[in-house]
Amino acid sequence: MMPKYNIAHQRILNFIADENISVKSKLPPEKELADRLGFSMITIRRALQELEKGNFIERVHGRGTFLKTEVKNRQNSGKILFISIGYTSETQYSSGYQTVEEEIIRQGYRLQYLKVPEEPDASVLEHLPDCSGILLYGWINAGWIDFLKPAGIPLLAFGNNPCRDKISTVYYEYYTGTRKLMDELISRGARKIGYTGRSNTKNPSSNDIFRAYHDALSENGLEINPERWFHKDYGPTQYYTVIRDFLKANPDLDALVIIGTDIYVNMLNYFMENNVKNKPLIGVILQMRTYQLEHASLKNTVLLIPDENIYYKAAHTLFDQASDKDMTINFKVMGCEK
Template sequence: MRIFQLIADQHLKIGDRLPPERDLVENFELSLITVRRAMHELEEENIIERRPRMGTYLKQSIAQIPELGRILYLKIYKTEYGENIFLDTMVQEVEFQLKKEHIRLLYHSAVSPSVEIAEAAAECLGIFVTGWLDVKWRDFLKSLGLPVMVIGSNPYPDVFSTVSYDMRTAAELCHHALLEQGCARTALVNGGPTYLPALEIHRGFMKAAKSHGLKPASVPVLWSGQSGIRIYLTDFLREHPDLDGILLESGEFDAILGCLWQMGYRRDLRLAVIVDNVNVIRPFSTVPGGIAAYFEQSIPVLAVKRMLRNTSCEGQRITKDLIQPVLYYQ
């Protein structure tokens, strides 16, 4: 499938010669057997032509190439959190990357495993998974016998390939930055206590606190929910009027700005936020002295790359990619 991306990138036309097989092996990190099998299948489909002692040539325009397979995108959600089960930015970006490879993305959202999902997966090359992965989902996905790529923190990085942001390091760097800029009374406004990225953020935040001689019990933490966050935030800020630095998830950013404005909170308060990418920083740039941790590398690009390699390889490889954060100072 990545051969088609090479054809597109090099603007090869009908009659142009493809790189030798050994070059494809090196470029795509595949075995020679896998490349030769792929080339044989393309020859069978009349897309390429092998000429003895001359090489391999493109026989059909890439625009005419049909769908080469399907991959399932499974979003696991919980009804109690009122989550959006419709297509989000992550799905759209993964779909965009797969279209380059002439692969169709099928989308399903679910609370529990079902026959419907198993039937959809049977037509697919692999499965992307996001959301609330638990033991029943782990066993169900393993039973399907397909390559699985989990996007985001999950409890089973030794069972399934994973691409996620290093939230622990991001939180540690942000808290270090707040403390090094003179903040003496810091706090964490976090996601729910069952949300794995939030747990990683908490660990990183507390690690930085300990390294500066602070006792965990002395550092206020608000574990927020999906609804009524402004009420909790307002109460939290009233309980801790002496705060001069707060680390928060990007999802709580608008809510805390509203609360601070409404309460007339102290102007020297510094905010640090963890965001997905540099584009999300723009609204945050209005906060004087703000700190942000963002991630330069794209999860969808890396996840698709790893998935395609896993679907091309003999046997399933478990890969772990932890994307590192970058600090931004306003």
């Protein structure tokens, strides 16, 4: 992957161009640049060192940093908009966004982040001039798609959404992936399998995962018991309490499907703090590859891991949406020895 200071280097140049900072003018202090551009002070300092080597800036001890060479917008191919719709955890400072930005920079474009509400917002129109493509993420809906399509700009959604018939989408194949996970758990002798997830019906990912869980139980003649399901909405601060109460109410579980590392880590903490002896077999569904988990010696754990990074694939697919292009991301199962 491209080092973070290289991305910071490009962002500083874009910032100088956007702010029309003239030669001999002083740049903001390092702390302000770090806050505005979303990097650590260490990364900003390294980026400034590289800019100084390139003769773009001059750093004067006790006075500050000054622009030495005129900087115009260096992205001749235009910009790409990253539009995050509704409430999502994806921000311009997240690792996912930075993965997209890294690949967009490689292709010679500039990436601009926009946070928008779930309903179409006309203020987005002012960002369309010199826009060469749009990536949609979050609570993607028909309203936004119908609003943006007339602009005639390449448009790609990524992440599971209910509008895949209206827009090209890079998405996780959660249903078949979860069926692989369930087959693995059942092959290891699991019969009383619980489920913890979210019940937000607007989220196709949650619906696909739960449907695969339910179908696997049904087709294998296993008991479908709603008491073994926990799929209400809850926040990260509630994970430990939720897991504790759920496991106490279901002491006979021999396996449990959970989504994401946050719930999994809280479950491990509960097991350790309470010295739980008879732990259920755990199937963890991951949205991104996690080196630490993939290479850890995890007892009683089966991982469902995506074959590709969805952010990387979206950045590469935006301008290559051929009719035969595979937009799906499949999963593989990894786990402890039987």
